[in-house]
Amino acid sequence: MTDYEAAILDVDGTIVRGETLLPDVTDGLHALEDAGCSRLLFSNNPTRGSDHYRGKLTPHGIDVDPGHVLTSATLSAEFLATTHPDATVYLVGGERLETILEDATVELTSDPDVADVVLGSFDDSFSYETLRDALRALEDDVPFYGTDPDATIPVDDGLIPGSGAILAAMEAVAGREPDAILGKPSAIAAEAATNRLGVDPAETLVVGDRLDTDIALGNRAGMTTAVVLTGVTDRTDIPDAAIEPDYVLESLAELETLL
Ligand SMILES: [Mg+2]
Numbered sequence: 001m002t003d004y005e006a007a008i009l010d011v012d013g014t015i016v017r018g019e020t021l022l023p024d025v026t027d028g029l030h031a032l033e034d035a036g037c038s039r040l041l042f043s044n045n046p047t048r049g050s051d052h053y054r055g056k057l058t059p060h061g062i063d064v065d066p067g068h069v070l071t072s073a074t075l076s077a078e079f080l081a082t083t084h085p086d087a088t089v090y091l092v093g094g095e096r097l098e099t100i101l102e103d104a105t106v107e108l109t110s111d112p113d114v115a116d117v118v119l120g121s122f123d124d125s126f127s128y129e130t131l132r133d134a135l136r137a138l139e140d141d142v143p144f145y146g147t148d149p150d151a152t153i154p155v156d157d158g159l160i161p162g163s164g165a166i167l168a169a170m171e172a173v174a175g176r177e178p179d180a181i182l183g184k185p186s187a188i189a190a191e192a193a194t195n196r197l198g199v200d201p202a203e204t205l206v207v208g209d210r211l212d213t214d215i216a217l218g219n220r221a222g223m224t225t226a227v228v229l230t231g232v233t234d235r236t237d238i239p240d241a242a243i244e245p246d247y248v249l250e251s252l253a254e255l256e257t258l259l
Contacts, residue, residue, distance in 0.1 A: 002259040010208030013231020016050035024253035031256035046147035072148035072183030093121030112137035121147040138174035148183030185216035
């Protein structure tokens with residue numbers, strides 16, 4: 001019998017790479033099921049909601065309950081709707097995030113002068129004008145949040161700038177850091193995942209490909225952590241890294257060895 005009640009699994013670099021399912025990933029998922037562990041998928045992607053991952057994984061024979069999927073977009077929407085229910089939010093982010101926020105009844109404005117809260121994220125039409133308006137929105141002492149810290153995002157032919165890069169620009173002009181960055185590895189993210197699973201962090205396993213988000217989240221929250229080598233981390237990165245995983249797996253297919 002396994003020591004774990006539940007597992008939090010990263011998606012990109014752990015289950016899929018782009019649109020492709022990583023080899024033998026279903027073996028790892030079946031091992032979790034057989035061990036009676038519940039499963040939460042948690043992506044730092046700020047442009048997708050829970051349904052996207054069901055659509056993406058179902059064709060591969062993986063059943064996904066959208067109630068057991070978190071993204072930095074759904075997390076941010078839930079956080080703002082709960083902690084700032086009457087606030088008007090100024091968003092630097094993409095259209096898909098805008099829809100996810102509106103679906104969670106977060107009120108958005110495009111007028112920086114009436115912002116009660118500012119949220120920064122991935123925005124592929126980010127411009128000088130965007131930054132000028134963001135500065136204006138941040139001039140009053142309004143709460144300032146980011147969806148996720150990822151400075152770059154791996155794509156098929158290399159890297160593209162992510163939310164972390166845009167937040168760094170906003171931070172530079174405003175002269176202050178975000179009050180919180182909501183996605184992995186934040187305490188807010190760990191708590192949201194734990195609440196969703198209804199389990200003790202000490203009985204939770206976190207598996208992902210990034211030391212600075214997936215593994216950092218688990219280590220801070222008192223969970224057991226396993227890094228997989230199918231994404232951004234190479235085995236040679238691990239000995240010198242400041243963030244240490246409890247286990248190193250070649251891929252999610254090896255998950256059975258921990259259960
Ligand atoms: Mg990943």
